[in-house]
Amino acid sequence: MTHDIITTRRRLIKGGLAAAAVIATPAVLRAQGRRDLSMLTWAGHADPDVIGAFEQTHNVRIRAKEYVGGDQMLAQMAQSPAGTYDVILSDAEYVVQLQQAGFIEPLTPEDYPFDDFFPEFQNFRGHWFDGQPYAVFLRFGFLGLSHNRTAMSEAEARSYGTMWDPQHVGRIGHFDWHLPNLGALSLLNGNASPFDLDEAHWTELTDTMMSLRPQVRGFYDYGGMLSALRSGEVSAIPGIGDWITGVLARDGADVTTTIPEEGGLQWTESLSIGAQSKNQDLARKFIQYMLSPQGQVKTATLKAYPAMIPTRAGWARLNDELPGEAQRQNMVLNGPNALDEIRAGRIRLRELPLQQSLETWNDAWTRYKNA
DSSP states (O other), X not given: OHHHHHHHHHHHHHHHHHHHHHHHHHHHHHHHHOXXXXXXXXXXXXXXXXXXXXXXXXXXXXXXXEOSSHHHHHHHXXXXXXXXXXXXXEEGGGHHHHHHTTOBOOOOGGGSOGGGBOHHHHTOTTTEETTEESOEEEEEEEEEEEEETTTSOTTGGGSGGGGGSGGGTTOEEEESOHHXXXXXXXXXXXXXXXXXXXXXXXXXXXXXXXXHGGGEEEEEOHHHHHHHHHHTSSSEEEEEEHHHHHHHHHTTOSEEEEOOTTOEEEEEEEEEEBXXXXXXXXHHHHHHHHHSHHHHHHHHTOSSOOOBOOBHHHHHHHHHHOHHHHHHTXXXXXXXOHHHHHHTTOEEEOOOOSSSOHHHHHHHHHHHHHO
């Protein structure tokens, strides 16, 4: 009797394990076949809401390494073996350095929907070399004067010069990165090419920057800027834009970004394939997904920081699915929109300095912070 019970139990256990194996086989096989795609990126771009559909469709897991600032991105690439990153999301002004250092692969133009891009973005500066692209324009935004409306009105924010007003002593904040701050102040000085400065104009710019120092409350990272603007700790922060105020506005904060009469800057983020990537086919499919109407809407409404997008199909889908957000970001199809600012010549590309080194600009910024 005992022998029969034991035999029966063994049969049940074996049968249960076999049944479980049969049931689990599809999931197990899928997990075993899953590929990893490595990505070097600003924060937020590997949010499940953005990449989840791609991961599911292609049975891939995206492993993201996040950085803050182009200088940190370049350093990360320089110290990593070739092939470490399959996809690189970078600020557009750093693509030239990535290409010259051999960190990214040339792309095949026919693989990407350049014909769907608005004309301003089809042959984007610093992305094409000898007729071949090394990066694909993904998203962009404008930088001006971001302000708390209770402390600074839109009318006041129509000039960067407002920051020197006595009522804003100790109420001006800075994003702790030299490039957008110095670019905005260079526009205030009337430089049509804010990053192409001879020695005299560079000296004038550093003098302008130092004269603002008594007005400055502090230097902030991403989270610090959100908190300082929301609470009214600072009246305004130059050189940032809707990528900060849009996040706050979604939560009901009374903040906005104004493009002053002196003009604004355009930040741009682009995607490249890492040199010697072993997953170039998958990296290409990921970039194609991000440029599809679905991917474009996902990146436009990124939780970490929203952005405008370069494709007509992306604009159409955004207006269809989220007309309120399309209106808020000035990406409407009928009537005036963000492209008018570019076409009117009020927006300059954020670039790397042309006549000074990055180290020179960074050293000037460090002296300013320590003044």
